[in-house]
Amino acid sequence: MKRKFLALCSLVVAELLIPGLASASTAGDAAAINTGDTAFMFVATGLVFLMTPGLALFYGGMVRKKNVLNTMLCSFVLIGLVTIQWVLFGYSLAFGADAFGGLIGGLEYLGFSGVGGAPCAYAATIPQGLFAMYQLMFAIITPAIITGAFVERFRFPVYMAFALIWTTLVYDPLAHWVWGAGGWLMEMGALDFAGGTVVHVSSGVAGLVAVLVIGKRKDYKLIPMFPHNTPFIMLGAAMLWFGWFGFNAGSALGLSTSSLAVIAFITTNVSAAAAMLSWLAVEWIHNKKPTLLGASTGAIVGLVAITPAAGFVSVASAIAIGLITAPLCYFGISFLKVRLGYDDSLDAFGCHGIGGIWGAMATGLFCDPAINSAVKHSGLFLGGGLHQLGVQLLSVVVTLALSGVVTFGALKLIARVTALRVSANDEIMGLDISVHGEDAYRDLVTE
Amino acid sequence: MKMVIAVVRPEAADAVRQALLAVDIHKMTVSNVKGCGEQPGYVESHRGIVVEVNLLSKVRFEIAVNESFVKKAVDAIIQGARTNNIGDGKIFVLPIEQCYRIRTGESGNDAIG
Numbered sequence: 001m002k003r004k005f006l007a008l009c010s011l012v013v014a015e016l017l018i019p020g021l022a023s024a025s026t027a028g029d030a031a032a033i034n035t036g037d038t039a040f041m042f043v044a045t046g047l048v049f050l051m052t053p054g055l056a057l058f059y060g061g062m063v064r065k066k067n068v069l070n071t072m073l074c075s076f077v078l079i080g081l082v083t084i085q086w087v088l089f090g091y092s093l094a095f096g097a098d099a100f101g102g103l104i105g106g107l108e109y110l111g112f113s114g115v116g117g118a119p120c121a122y123a124a125t126i127p128q129g130l131f132a133m134y135q136l137m138f139a140i141i142t143p144a145i146i147t148g149a150f151v152e153r154f155r156f157p158v159y160m161a162f163a164l165i166w167t168t169l170v171y172d173p174l175a176h177w178v179w180g181a182g183g184w185l186m187e188m189g190a191l192d193f194a195g196g197t198v199v200h201v202s203s204g205v206a207g208l209v210a211v212l213v214i215g216k217r218k219d220y221k222l223i224p225m226f227p228h229n230t231p232f233i234m235l236g237a238a239m240l241w242f243g244w245f246g247f248n249a250g251s252a253l254g255l256s257t258s259s260l261a262v263i264a265f266i267t268t269n270v271s272a273a274a275a276m277l278s279w280l281a282v283e284w285i286h287n288k289k290p291t292l293l294g295a296s297t298g299a300i301v302g303l304v305a306i307t308p309a310a311g312f313v314s315v316a317s318a319i320a321i322g323l324i325t326a327p328l329c330y331f332g333i334s335f336l337k338v339r340l341g342y343d344d345s346l347d348a349f350g351c352h353g354i355g356g357i358w359g360a361m362a363t364g365l366f367c368d369p370a371i372n373s374a375v376k377h378s379g380l381f382l383g384g385g386l387h388q389l390g391v392q393l394l395s396v397v398v399t400l401a402l403s404g405v406v407t408f409g410a411l412k413l414i415a416r417v418t419a420l421r422v423s424a425n426d427e428i429m430g431l432d433i434s435v436h437g438e439d440a441y442r443d444l445v446t447e
Numbered sequence: 448m449k450m451v452i453a454v455v456r457p458e459a460a461d462a463v464r465q466a467l468l469a470v471d472i473h474k475m476t477v478s479n480v481k482g483c484g485e486q487p488g489y490v491e492s493h494r495g496i497v498v499e500v501n502l503l504s505k506v507r508f509e510i511a512v513n514e515s516f517v518k519k520a521v522d523a524i525i526q527g528a529r530t531n532n533i534g535d536g537k538i539f540v541l542p543i544e545q546c547y548r549i550r551t552g553e554s555g556n557d558a559i560g
Contacts, residue, residue: 347494
């Protein structure tokens, strides 16, 4: 113990005497790195990482108890799958220099080559490796959101293949168009602060299209399908909310030179709070009782809606965005879904699709050049006319088209080779036992 | 020997147990069960979608007694569980063919008491 302590001390002393020791090889970059920004982004990356296990809990609580493990695994396994995809080629496709006429990034960062301690054009004050890890967390959670639509019936191996195809052919190009160097949606002036279209609209519509292809759960609407553990749902929602501070504030990529991170932090919390209250109010009026599922869902749709707007709007606008998103999603789920009859199990489209579209459009209504100089045209409600709203609409339509078409095509293609759904028998038994041979809650006999 | 099976409201379970203890009946098996009868269900709302719940939570007591304790048991259960509303539950009294105490191998009335 004492010896270790002495060794540590001598290291510290050596570091003090020769300041360049640790970073001698990257002395040129050290000048540009801002330690505050770097520490902040490291924390933000960890926060966004936590959202995927949070989503697993949020979704896991909502399914029937015979499917909780499959549902949670669908989110959790993406930490494995997308991490490997991202370091091998995903990051390069999303954030490499324009290739193929700007449709996708080049291949210079394959295997994270050259992605290390030096900063890059995307974030001038932090190591590129940190930026790439931060973006990885977004790439992980986006396909995880889709799973909410088709859980309780989708075959796991097919899901793994679909997730890999989707993240490569939808997420990576879309991230490139909106955030990549020379991305055409960004050049056109589309505003998406933290991923309203890239993350939420794209995953929401993928969920909708997927369930249209895959079909409803067996006995949907004939037998009640209740959330089996509402405390899980709240815990998951709280973890998502907590992680969202990193998701939105972190999208400023630093806090040393501008106040955008702090503005995004505030608007994020404010919108979630407003949406939680307005969801409870709508539910209270419509069904006479406020629920914990409602409060949790309200907070999530408030977070979804503020995501594209977080660093572009005032606090008052954030309240309005949050207040409006909850009734939109509520009626989207309780009327639209019921009327049209599709089985979006956990409302991936109802929350992320509808909330995301509203958020993208709301950015065109409320964006304010006084908040963020990247805003070239004020929003409609700030007297800037329809220009920004039009650009936002275009980015939503492009996202709907890309994600919808690829999702549809990928599933139809897979369906030619193998079945998309588990057998009716396996579905009745539950996917935990039939697919994974694993039981979440062993009753009756202690083992 | 009789088996007294009572299905009562969950909120009455404690009162039933107290009433049984008061007449010196303290051997019983209690389980959480679901059931439906005349009592109407209730409505749950999930994200605005209304679902009617018809299988309601109940608590089931199983009490094996000698003949002399049947009336006491039934009266105690009624005293603890009656609210005069639909849904108070039911009591069934069944004959028991035989009973053994596992520890001693005793059988019949001795094993129950």
